[in-house]
Amino acid sequence: MTLDTKTTAETGAKAPVPTKARRVSLGSLQQLTIVALWAALCVVSILHSNEPALWLGNLLKYAAGIGIVACGMTFVMVGGGFDLSVGSIVAVCGVTAVLMMKPLAGAAPLLAISVATAVTVCVGLVLGAMNGAVIARVGVNPFVVTLSSMFIFRGMGLVVTHGGQSQVVPQSLYKSYYKVYWGQVVVPGLYVPPWALTAAGVLVGMLLLVKLTRLRFRWPRLNLPAWTLALALLILGLLFALDYTKLGDAFTGLKIATPVLVFAAVFIASVYTLNFTRFGHYVYATGGNERASWLAGVSTKGVTLATYVVSGLVCAITGVILTALNCSAEASSAYQGMEMIVIASVIVGGTPLGGGQGGLFRTLAGLLLLCTIDKLLTDFGVGAQYRQIVTGLMIVTVVAVDTVVKRSNK
Amino acid sequence: MSVQDNTSPCILRMTRITKRFSGVPALDSVDFEVRPGEVHALIGENGAGKSTLMNVLAGRFTDYEGSITFRGRDTRITNPRQALAMGIAVIYQDLSVLPNMTVAENIMLHEERPGRLPWSIDRAALQAEAERTLAQLRFDLRPDEQVGRLSHARQVLVEVARAIRRDVQVLVFDEPTASLGSQDVQNLFETIRGLKERGLAVVYISHRLGELPRIADRVTVLRDGKVVGTCSMPDVKVSDLTRMMLGRDLAEIFPERRSKPGRIVLSVRSLTRPGAFHDITFDLREGEILGLAGLVGSGRTEIARAIVGADAALGTVELDGRLLLRRSPAVCQRLGICLVPEDRKRDGNITSRTVAENVNAGILSRLSGFAGYLAPGRLRESAAATIERMRIDPPNPWMEIQSLSGGNQQKVIVGRTLAADPKVILFDEPTQGIDVGTKAQMYRLIADLAAAGRAIILISSELIEVAKLADRILVVRDGRITGEMNGADADEDSLFAACCAGRPD
Numbered sequence: 001m002t003l004d005t006k007t008t009a010e011t012g013a014k015a016p017v018p019t020k021a022r023r024v025s026l027g028s029l030q031q032l033t034i035v036a037l038w039a040a041l042c043v044v045s046i047l048h049s050n051e052p053a054l055w056l057g058n059l060l061k062y063a064a065g066i067g068i069v070a071c072g073m074t075f076v077m078v079g080g081g082f083d084l085s086v087g088s089i090v091a092v093c094g095v096t097a098v099l100m101m102k103p104l105a106g107a108a109p110l111l112a113i114s115v116a117t118a119v120t121v122c123v124g125l126v127l128g129a130m131n132g133a134v135i136a137r138v139g140v141n142p143f144v145v146t147l148s149s150m151f152i153f154r155g156m157g158l159v160v161t162h163g164g165q166s167q168v169v170p171q172s173l174y175k176s177y178y179k180v181y182w183g184q185v186v187v188p189g190l191y192v193p194p195w196a197l198t199a200a201g202v203l204v205g206m207l208l209l210v211k212l213t214r215l216r217f218r219w220p221r222l223n224l225p226a227w228t229l230a231l232a233l234l235i236l237g238l239l240f241a242l243d244y245t246k247l248g249d250a251f252t253g254l255k256i257a258t259p260v261l262v263f264a265a266v267f268i269a270s271v272y273t274l275n276f277t278r279f280g281h282y283v284y285a286t287g288g289n290e291r292a293s294w295l296a297g298v299s300t301k302g303v304t305l306a307t308y309v310v311s312g313l314v315c316a317i318t319g320v321i322l323t324a325l326n327c328s329a330e331a332s333s334a335y336q337g338m339e340m341i342v343i344a345s346v347i348v349g350g351t352p353l354g355g356g357q358g359g360l361f362r363t364l365a366g367l368l369l370l371c372t373i374d375k376l377l378t379d380f381g382v383g384a385q386y387r388q389i390v391t392g393l394m395i396v397t398v399v400a401v402d403t404v405v406k407r408s409n410k
Numbered sequence: 411m412s413v414q415d416n417t418s419p420c421i422l423r424m425t426r427i428t429k430r431f432s433g434v435p436a437l438d439s440v441d442f443e444v445r446p447g448e449v450h451a452l453i454g455e456n457g458a459g460k461s462t463l464m465n466v467l468a469g470r471f472t473d474y475e476g477s478i479t480f481r482g483r484d485t486r487i488t489n490p491r492q493a494l495a496m497g498i499a500v501i502y503q504d505l506s507v508l509p510n511m512t513v514a515e516n517i518m519l520h521e522e523r524p525g526r527l528p529w530s531i532d533r534a535a536l537q538a539e540a541e542r543t544l545a546q547l548r549f550d551l552r553p554d555e556q557v558g559r560l561s562h563a564r565q566v567l568v569e570v571a572r573a574i575r576r577d578v579q580v581l582v583f584d585e586p587t588a589s590l591g592s593q594d595v596q597n598l599f600e601t602i603r604g605l606k607e608r609g610l611a612v613v614y615i616s617h618r619l620g621e622l623p624r625i626a627d628r629v630t631v632l633r634d635g636k637v638v639g640t641c642s643m644p645d646v647k648v649s650d651l652t653r654m655m656l657g658r659d660l661a662e663i664f665p666e667r668r669s670k671p672g673r674i675v676l677s678v679r680s681l682t683r684p685g686a687f688h689d690i691t692f693d694l695r696e697g698e699i700l701g702l703a704g705l706v707g708s709g710r711t712e713i714a715r716a717i718v719g720a721d722a723a724l725g726t727v728e729l730d731g732r733l734l735l736r737r738s739p740a741v742c743q744r745l746g747i748c749l750v751p752e753d754r755k756r757d758g759n760i761t762s763r764t765v766a767e768n769v770n771a772g773i774l775s776r777l778s779g780f781a782g783y784l785a786p787g788r789l790r791e792s793a794a795a796t797i798e799r800m801r802i803d804p805p806n807p808w809m810e811i812q813s814l815s816g817g818n819q820q821k822v823i824v825g826r827t828l829a830a831d832p833k834v835i836l837f838d839e840p841t842q843g844i845d846v847g848t849k850a851q852m853y854r855l856i857a858d859l860a861a862a863g864r865a866i867i868l869i870s871s872e873l874i875e876v877a878k879l880a881d882r883i884l885v886v887r888d889g890r891i892t893g894e895m896n897g898a899d900a901d902e903d904s905l906f907a908a909c910c911a912g913r914p915d
Contacts, residue, residue, distance in 0.1 A: 277782035278774040285771050288760040295720060295751050296760070296826055297743035297772040356762045 035206055038369055042202045045376040056201035057257065063371040064259035065322045066338065067364070070345045071270040072314035074363045076142075077346050078274065079307040080287035080355030081135065084146040086315050087338035088153035089127050093319025094329035095157050096120045098167040101177070105170035112173055113180055121316045127153055128312020132305035150339070157331025164332030174327050181262075181324035184255040204234060205372075208365035231361065235264070259321050266314060271360050273310075283307060287355025344391070345370055348398045370394065419482070421446045421611050422467075422498070422580050427476035429462055436462045438635045439476065444580060444611040449602060451614045451622050451643075454632035455655055456816060456843045460615050463632070464582050467613075468500045469493035481579070497579035501569050501586065509558030513551050514540035517571045543571055548604065563594035570601060581605060582613040587621060599625050619648045619655075620906070631655055656846050663850040664878040667897065669860035671881060672696035676747070676834050676865060678717060681725035686712040687889035690725070694834065699856065699866045701880030701897065703873055703905050709889035710869045711752050714836045717867075718742040718749045729834070743772055746833035750824055750840055752869075758823040759811050766793035766807035769825045796825040801851070817848030824855070835859065836867045841875065853879060873905040885909060 049055045069086050076083045097120045104112035131149050135142045158164045169177050208231075274280035282303045285293040294300045323329045349366030351358025373394055377387045426439040437459045444450045454460050466474045469487040478485055480496055487493050493500075507516050517540045525532040540553040549567050551560075557568055566586060573581055583602070587595045602612055602625060614626060622629060623643060631638040631654040638654045653659060676694040681687070687709035694700050702710045716723035719737025727734045729745055739749065751757035760768050766789055770777060777792055778784050793807035800821040802814070811822055820840065827835060837856065841849045856879060860866050870876050876883055877900045885893035885908045893908050 276784055276786075278778040278784055279782055281767060281771070281774055281784060284763055285760045285767065288763045289756075291757050292751070292760050293771060295718075295739045295749060295757055297740040297830070299738075299740050356760075 038372065039202060039206055041372050041376055042205065045372060045379060046198055046202075048376075048379055055198050057260070059201075059368075059371060059375055060260045060263065061257050062375060063367055064257075064263040065318050066341055066345065066371070067263045067367050068266045068314050068318045068321070069311075069338065069342045070363050070367055071266050071360060072311035073342050073346050074270070074351060074358065074360050075274060075283060075307040075310045077343075077351050077353070078287050078355050078358055079283045079304055080290065081304060081307060082142040082146060082343075082353070083131065083308065083311050084143065084339050084343075085127075085131060085149040085153055086311060086342055087335040088150045088157070089124060089312055089315035090319045090322065090338060091329075091331050091334040091336075092127065092153050092157040093120045093124050093316040094323035094334060095161055095167060095331050096123045097320050097323050098169055098327075098329045099160060101169050101173050102167075105172050109173050109176035110180075113177055117320050120320050121313065124312040124314075124316025124319065125309055126312070128309040128315070129305065131312070132308030135308065136301040136304040154331060161331050164330055166328055166330040169323075169327040177324050177327055181258050181321045183258055185258060185261055186255050204231075205365070205368050207231070208361060208368065235267075262317065262321060266317065267360065267364065274360060279303070279306065284356060287357070289356070341370065341391075344395045348395055350402060366398075369398070420444060420479075421481055423479040424463070424467065425477050425479070427463065427466055427474055427478075429466055429471060429474040436635050437466070437474075440632070440635070440637050442630060442637070444613055446579070446609050446611050447606055448627040449606055449612045449614050449625055451616060451626035451629045452632065453616055453619065453622070453629060453651065453655060455617065455845055457634075457845055458632040458655075459635040460632055461584065462635075464500055464584060464613070464615060467493065467498055467580075467582065494576060494578075497577060498582070499573035499576065499578040499580070500582040500584060501566065501573065503585045505562075505565050505569050507557050507565050507568050507572075509556075511557060512553065513544075513555050513557055513560075513568055514553035516557050516568050517543060517553075517575055519572065521575065540571075543575055547571055547574060547601075549601075561594065563597060566598060567601065570605070574605075578610070580611045580613065582615065584615045585617070586614075587616065587618060595621065617655075619651050622651070623648070633657055658846075663846065663853065665854045665857040667879075667881065668857065669697045669699060669881055671698035672863065675730060676717075677726075677728040677731075679726045679728070681713065681716055681723050681727065683712060683716055683721060683723040686721075687716075687886070690891060692884060692891070694865045694867065696833075696865055697860050697863045698882065699860045699868055699880045699897070701876035701883040702867060702869045702886055703876045703883050703909055704886035705909050706871060708886045708909070710886050711838055712889075713886070714749055714838050714867065714869060717836065718747055720749065743830050743832070746831075747836070748772075748827040748830055748832040748834070749836045750827050750838060752838040752842070754816070754819055754823060754843070759819055761812060762810055764808050765797065765802065765811055765814070765822055766790060768811050768822050769793050769796040769807075769829055772826055772830045792829065796822075796829050799828070800825040800855075815845075817844035820844050820848065820852070824852070828859075832864070834865045834867070836869070838869045839871060840868070841870065841872065873909070874902045877901050877905050887911070 046055050049058075051058075069090065073083060073086065097116045100116035100119045101112055104115060107115075127149070131142075131146055134140055134145045161167055274283060282293070282298050282300075283306075285296075285298055286300045286303045290300050322335075345367040346358070346363050347353070347366070348369060349358065349362030349364070351362055370391060373390060374387055377390060382390075420443040423441075423443040425441055427437050427442070428435060428439050429437040440459065440463055442450075442452070442463060452460050452463065465471060467478070467487065469490045469492050472488045478487060480498070485496065487496070487498075508519070514537045518536050521539075523532040523535040523539075524530070537553050544551050544553065547570070549571060551564060551567060551571075557565060560568070570581070586598060599621075602614070605612055616622065626643045628640060628642050629646065629651065630640040631651060633655060638657075641651075656663075673696055674693045675696050678693075679691050681690040690713055692700070702713065704710045712721060715721045717727055717737075718739050719734075719742055720739055727737065729747060734742070734745065742748070760771055770789055770792055773792070774784065777788050790807055794805075796802075797805045797807060802818050802821045802825065811819055814822065820843075824837075824840065840852050840856070844852070853875070856866060856868065860881075868876060868880055877897070880897040880900075882897055883895040883900050883905065884891050885895065885905070887909060892911070895905070895908065
């Protein structure tokens with residue numbers, strides 16, 4: 001028995017007919033609106049764009065930094081926690097990367113960059129572990145702890161930069177640092193027509209949103225992991241197809257921006273860890289019911305601590321990458337407010353504040369939604385003040401719709 | 411089981427009440443009535459429909475069928491505010507008092523007197539008014555005390571006083587004694603008798619049959635959403651009520667005793683947790699079912715938690731002669747001591763996760779491969795094995811645990827424990843809030859486990875379970891072991907007497 005149960009997972013073999021019929025019509029109408037809205041936004045944005053073929057590539061390049069941090073935030077929030085200090089950790093890590101390169105100015109560029117990156121990653125891990133230790137071991141509320149460490153870490157950044165002076169990467173490393181993290185990886189010989197790239201991007205986004213808004217869509221007879229894997233492969237394929245430059249002038253192959261590649265790698269590694277390993281299951285269990293998980297033999301304190309370490313790690317990666325863009329870093333105001341956009345992506349995706357539910361594909365969908373809107377408004381020359389208002393409205397609308405739909409399901 | 415004479419007219423009559431959830435009837439044309447000045451008990455197993463019926467009365471549902479006659483007038487109660495305005499109040503088990511406000515503020519909520527300054531409140535008047543109400547009811551409460559600091563029993567009084575201020579005619583108590591000690595129960599009964607004398611109609615919901623003779627005038631028994639019967643209390647025996655509630659004799663759902671205790675597996679020596687229990691010493695043998703009998707709050711649960719290391723305690727625990735020094739649930743589970751916790755919602759269910767994740771939560775390290783990789787297939791197979799073993803219904807590993815019935819949730823949690831293949835299993839209230847069928851299954855499971863050589867500690871408030879299942883029973887009172895009984899000699903009454911010995915009441 002029971003080995004053929006995979007199909008019931010998707011169709012949800014419960015709830016008698018009468019209420020279910022009503023639920024679909026009421027909920028999905030609003031949900032469809034979101035999906036349609038996003039598709040419309042994409043079309044407008046693409047038509048307005050100067051290089052429609054590069055639209056998706058640009059969007060992902062723009063989203064990569066936030067997206068990497070959002071992967072870690074998903075771990076923390078699924079585990080029932082909260083991390084307000086990510087912006088500060090990214091800033092500190094950026095400063096660390098630059099400061100580490102200064103004494104290595106004479107060394108071989110690649111060596112200097114590797115050493116700086118390694119040290120920065122260690123700093124990120126340590127800062128994350130500090131958050132996690134206080135939250136898990138002492139048991140202080142994560143909101144309070146990370147709010148405090150948001151100030152503490154930024155202050156530490158100010159101390160090491162002598163009060164917030166902008167630090168610049170040495171001239172000898174300038175070029176290679178930029179090239180390593182903002183260059184392109186070329187896949188020779190691969191060709192995908194530009195229109196197909198963008199169209200496929202929009203399509204994948206819509207699929208994600210369908211999943212995000214829990215539309216009662218009858219998937220083909222696939223179980224959840226297989227469906228997840230298929231989607232991951234599709235995205236991977238797309239990422240390879242990104243950033244394709246015009247076929248005419250000196251065709252070398254498909255070019256992918258490094259940040260996008262790193263984002264893809266972090267995302268896939270995160271999906272694997274959260275959904276296919278013991279640790280990931282423990283994170284979900286801890287977020288679902290910490291007391292019960294602990295009694296069932298899960299070392300929930302260690303799991304909680306580890307989620308913050310993951311968050312610190314991805315912050316370090318983002319710090320190194322974003323610093324490479326300008327080859328300079330400062331700690332006084334850099335990445336302030338980043339934590340809010342990151343948390344917004346996770347929440348808009350549908351991971352609840354209490355944890356135990358949600359996941360990375362949801363976060364990706366939320367991230368795409370927010371970034372598309374922001375990018376669209378930027379392209380149309382809308383000022384930052386209005387962009388903020390729209391972003392805020394977007395977050396509250398999506399969550400409100402979700403809340404209403406969930407309530408009507410009961 | 412005769413219906414009592416109709417001397418006084420009913421203040422409330424519910425006729426042919428039917429309420430469906432998603433098409434499934436939770437109440438099936440139920441008739442229920444209360445007279446002023448009587449305590450009418452409403453009893454039944456979990457899921458029998460007691461709470462649903464009272465929720466209909468409290469106006470929590472808008473879509474019930476049937477009619478309600480209140481004070482001789484046909485009414486349709488569609489929201490809680492209306493029910494309150496009419497004079498019907500329900501005091502739920504988890505009270506609705508505001509813990510950070512004073513007794514007076516709680517009692518006078520919505521009745522604040524305006525003070526001299528604009529929008530201000532006249533605190534003195536509030537206090538005086540509350541004091542008057544408390545004096546009238548002869549409640550021993552200080553109006554300026556903070557409610558959160560009161561015991562649960564006294565918080566109930568606050569809620570009663572609030573209801574009385576609103577001129578309530580029908581007062582419903584939903585399992586009020588579930589978390590009270592015996593002295594508090596005594597006081598509560600005193601209060602209820604007082605309310606009765608004032609001419610209030612009291613509905614008393616309970617599943618503890620033992621206390622009914624002390625408080626109820628009439629009893630209505632519900633089973634599977636239907637009324638089995640209404641009896642007047644002095645004419646009916648508790649054992650009859652049990653049979654009406656369960657639909658069969660209790661004795662026949664217990665399996666036969668067939669365990670043969672072997673060598674000692676677990677030795678507990680001088681286990682002490684100040685304020686909870688003292689000097690607990692006992693041995694547990696292979697294949698033995700050891701019952702811990704005691705009232706709620708006697709320290710049974712705390713002892714079990716301390717054995718698996720969920721709480722810190724002094725004293726020693728030895729497993730197979732090996733001293734367990736740094737115990738934690740994780741360590742104990744690895745070594746083979748598992749606890750099935752008491753409060754399913756709080757300590758058992760891993761909320762919003764699937765059945766598969768719940769049953770596998772304790773054994774993931776055994777299921778995972780290189781670098782913690784969990785193959786979905788192995789998860790499913792392991793879950794399917796547990797689902798089959800525990801007969802979890804529906805047998806779908808991908809359902810969220812909270813969408814299962816209480817009995818099936820309990821099966822999931824027991825299944826999680828058994829998946830770890832422990833030598834010693836501690837069952838803390840394994841049958842709380844589950845239906846009779848599942849209870850019978852749980853009894854058989856416990857007996858089978860013991861027959862297969864597992865050592866079992868059984869804690870239950872249903873003393874009959876302990877009496878019928880355990881080979882040996884330790885009586886726990888006020889955190890100490892005060893007696894030991896042979897399982898074959900014990901019955902419900904002797905156990906109850908032993909548990910209460912030396913207490914007032």
